[in-house]
Amino acid sequence: MAMEIVPVIIGTIAGITDTIMKSISNSDLSESAASMTRALKELTEARKDLETQVEQAKLLGRPPTNQVKGWLERVASVEAEVGLIIEKAELVLQRSCCCNCDCILRYKLIKKVRRHLLIIHNLEKKNFDVNGADRGIIQFDVEAVPNGPTIGLEVMLERVHHLLMTRKGTTLGLYGMGGVGKTTLLKRINNELAQKLEYDVVIWAVASKDFVVEKIQQAVAARLGLSWDENDVQEQRAVKIFNVMRKKKFLLLLDDLWERIDLSKLGIPVPDKDNECNVVFTTRSMDVCSDMDADNKIKIEFLNEKEAWSLFCQKVGRYDILSSQKMKSYAKTIVRKCGGLPLAIVTMGRVMANKETEEEWQYAIEVLNETPTELRGMEDVFTLLKFSYQNLSSDTLRLCFMYCTLFPEDYSIEIEQLIEYWVGEEILDNSHEGKARNMGHTIIRSLKVACLLEAGEAESQVKMHDVVRSFALWMASECGKNRMKYLVQPSAGLTEAPGIKRWEGAQRIALWDNAITELPEVLACPHLLTLLLHWNSGLSRISNGFFQSMPSLRVLDLSYTSLREIPESICELVELRHLDLSSTKLTTLPKQLGKLQKLRHLDLHRTYLRTIPREAIYRLSQVKVLNLYYSYGSWELQDFEYENEASFTDLECLSHLDTLGITITESHTLKRLAASKTLLRCITYLYITECEGLAVLPLSTIPENGKRLRRLSVNNCRDLMYLKTEPEDGKNWLPSLEVLSIYRLPSLTVVWKNPITKGSLQNLRSVSIWYCDKLKNISWILQLPKLEMIYLFYCKEIVEVISGDEQIHEEAFPCLRAISVRDLPLLTSIAQTAIYFPCLQSIAVINCPKLTKLPLKVAGSSSQPTVYGDKEWWNRLEWDTTDTKPAGIVEPGSTYEVSVSIQEEENLASPVEFVAVPKFAIFSTVISEGEDITSETFLNDGGKKVWMKVIDVVHDEQSGRLEAWSQDFQLRGAEVDCKLVNLRRHGSVLRFLVLVAADHTLGTTLIRMSAMANATPIVTNVTKTTNKERASDAAPRVNIEDFCEEHYEDILPIIMEKARHDKRKEV
DSSP: OHHHHHHHHHHHHHHHHHHHHHHSOHHHHHHHHHHHHHHHHHHHHHHHHHHHHHHHHHHTTOOOOHHHHHHHHHHHHHHHHHHHHHHHHHHHHHOOOOSHHHHHHHHHHHHHHHHHHHHHHHHHTOOOOTTOTTTTOOOOSOOOOOOOOOSSOHHHHHHHHHHHHHSTTOEEEEEOOTTSSHHHHHHHIIIIITTTTTOSEEEEEEOOSSOOHHHHHHHHHHHHTOOOOTTSOHHHHHHHHHHHHTTSOEEEEEEEEOSOOOHHHHTOOOOOTTTTOEEEEEESOHHHHHHTTOSEEEEOOOOOHHHHHHHHHHHHOOHHHHTSHHHHHHHHHHHHHHTTOHHHHHHHHHHHTTOOSHHHHHHHHHHHHHOGGGSTTHHHHHHHHHHHHHTSSOHHHHHHHHHGGGSOTTOOEEHHHHHHHHHHTTSSOOSSTTHHHHHHHHHHHHHHHTTSSEEOSSTTEEEOOHHHHHHHHHHHTTTTTOTTSEEEOTTSOOSSOOOHHHHHTOSEEEOOSSOOOOOOSOOOOTTOOEEEOTTOTTOOOOOTTTTTTOTTOOEEEOTTSOOOOOOGGGGGOTTOOEEEOTTSOOSOOOGGGGGOTTOOEEEOTTOOOOOOBHHHHTTOTTOOEEEOTTSOOOTTOOSGGGTTBOOHHHHHTOTTOOEEEEEEOSHHHHHHHHTOHHHHTTEEEEEEEOOTTOOEEEGGGSSGGGTTOOEEEEESOTTOOEEEOOGGGOSOOSTTOOEEEEEOOTTOSOSBSSOOOTTSSTTOOEEEEESOTTOOOOGGGGGOTTOOEEEEESOTTOOBSSOTTSOOOTTSOSSOOEEEEESOTTOOBSOSSOBOOTTOOEEEEESOTTOOBOOBOOOTTOOOOEEEOOHHHHHHOBOSSTTTSOSSOOOTTOOEEEEEETTSSSOOOOOOOOOSSOSSOEEEEEEOTTEEEOEEEEEOGGGOOEEEEEEEEEEETTTTEEEEEEEEEEEOSSEEEEEOOOOOOSSOEEEEEEEEETTOOBOOEEEEEOSSSSSOOSSBOOOEEEOHHHHHTOOOOOOHHHHHHHTHHHHHHHHHHHHHTTTTSOO
């Protein structure tokens, strides 16, 4: 039964199926396929539109989301599947067969088509905001960078904060030496200031020495949340970055720049007032600040003494050890040696953290002074500085940098002297006049902007930081491999010269400013290029064999020694270019000096020279600089005994001479000089004295308006009425003159016969006039834009310094620092109208009874000068307002008088501000010949640490010259007894007592004790005992005060040089 039913069912199903299949026609498949094709086309168009948007978003730095990526992937899959379905449908439609097989195939295809149509419709429903403003950008608050505790940056941080707040849209450069704390400060700006300043985004990036653009672009892109495609070129990345950052208020912090970076090439908009963005970067070179167009440049300074000590104690951490007075003194020495450089302080603090005994601390100090790289971590400090050294643009720069190690630690180096040494060694090319000097100043500037040199105490000086100097010596010794290359011990307190072996391998030796009295008899120094022995005042003799084995020596400085003769073997120095014998006791020169055929610089100023053999001078065919200022003056004498003496004719034979310092002591000699155009064009330093019958000094004879003359001193010419230049000299006469000194010219009625024109005397900085009784005023100083010091003493008829008829402009005296007037009995006015002196620091008025008003105008919060004078005069002074009265008055009752500023002849530190009793001063007292001083007591202001130097200026009546002797003492208490060695020398003595504060600043005012006043002098308890036996044998006595006033220009340099080379010694 069942078996019979099955065929019936199958037949029925087959019939139904056949009916259904026959009902699925080709037209149904064709319509379905057409619908799917249209839908697919629309989907494909949507896909292409979306891909275009995605590409555009990528250019804006907006990567596609995962949803977009997934949709595109699904569309691509559907497009492939639909393509296959359409191909099959086309094949089926091409056949007209109506068999069941084709019907089944059409049915399946239609079913797939309808399913894919649904998929396509679902895909089309998706809507993506590809170009949303912030889609794909990751927003962060300020991203902190790791930074430890800091000391001494608060003031600098506040300054940066102020600049960023008030100067929006600017670029700020922070520069300074490696290890000084630039990166630390930048991190604090990121961590502490950024949020206060409300930026949209703060970006931190490190450039480093090996800078690559991609490194900074990657850091910026990561901070902005942008995609980073390694296949993108730099320009594509820049576009992405720019299109995001141009809509943001950003702060970009760039650390450790070594060269200019073009921000626009990175894609970073340049900060301006419209976008209010800021860029702050750090660098070791001020040049990079300029190259980056920094609107503000801030130098990161060293820590002060208190900050440095605090940081060191923090790193040592052993307060139990540092509480010991002895250990504390060692620690202070180490901190001082680090010079306020944070990296060095931190390193040394860690080194000393586990040192507990005195011996360990003493040894550390010794190693730090001699071989600092042996201390753990110090080589890392030097490696950091080495980057700056290697970044210098030439080997010449690097060699000039290392040459600065020949000067002591923290010593202010005279730039002109340094350049002279460089020229002497031929580090600089001196083939063209002025080229070497200009190149030298350029090199100094390059080293300063690289933070490898610092400004000195005066504008004419530079100095090298202690740590940098140690590093430079390390580099000079080939990173410690050849320590014999430089023998450098200036100001080291040596009483004996180092052993012979120390000399033999050296290229450069600096043993100056010591107490060496003897040198080795014979030396072999085949490689020696520079030998500096000056300021060994006890050195009176050099053996004849000393110079015989120095074939390479080029620079020799023996100045400020007691040498009385130069050995004949000096002729063996065949390569010598620079020889300095100034301020020695030489009375003659050896003939063999003329054999130095390569000598270019010979300095003999302030010597005792009485004779100069012709052979010593005229053979020096290559000499360019010859300085006999305040020295030999026996030119053109006709006596038989002088026929072999050097003459102007010999000087005229020096074809390469371009700088000449000369002393004239006879009127006929001056006339002969005036007739020599060859010599006149070279004169740089001119000293004229005791020229009888000279009524007019015709400076018009000097060629080119006297442009080479830098220093002019005219003394004891009793008939001289004025100095004169001719009208045809033009407007720019004496443009280089820096110092003018006029002494004892009783007939002088006016200084300059010609009116001072605007272009004349434009570099004159010091004017000193003594004993010119007919002079009425010096109104011409109004025309001197660089005038720094005025000294007007003992001029009986001076009524006004500046005449009341003169119109005084507001810009008059922009540089004036000191005014000193003394013993001007008729003086009623310095100026009739009040003057604003922006730089004035001191006014000294002594014995000017008719002067009742000072021409001071106060501007805003500007500092006021200190005034010196006696009580009676002070009480009679009249003031326009109480605001005019200076705050820094030396109060009435002072027990000293101001005589003359010590800065007349030399560039020393600026005067410091004095209070009731000067911290820094030079006192003097007169001691007659044969007297002994056994004890002196000083009153030390406030118990401050003060160093004292006793300088005795002795007049040797046999030679008629001055000598200087000195002793050093420390003053630590309120009253200190100084035991002095007894003076037992021939001749009268003027004793100068130089006081220097613990910061090593030398005072610049010479203060003379009044022996006649009732006031108690500062120097008390002076015990004098007269040696009658010696007094009876003495030569005729000279009034030492008169002598010193008459020879004041000789005395001042002696005092200054004696004092300033010791002022840096530690108290």
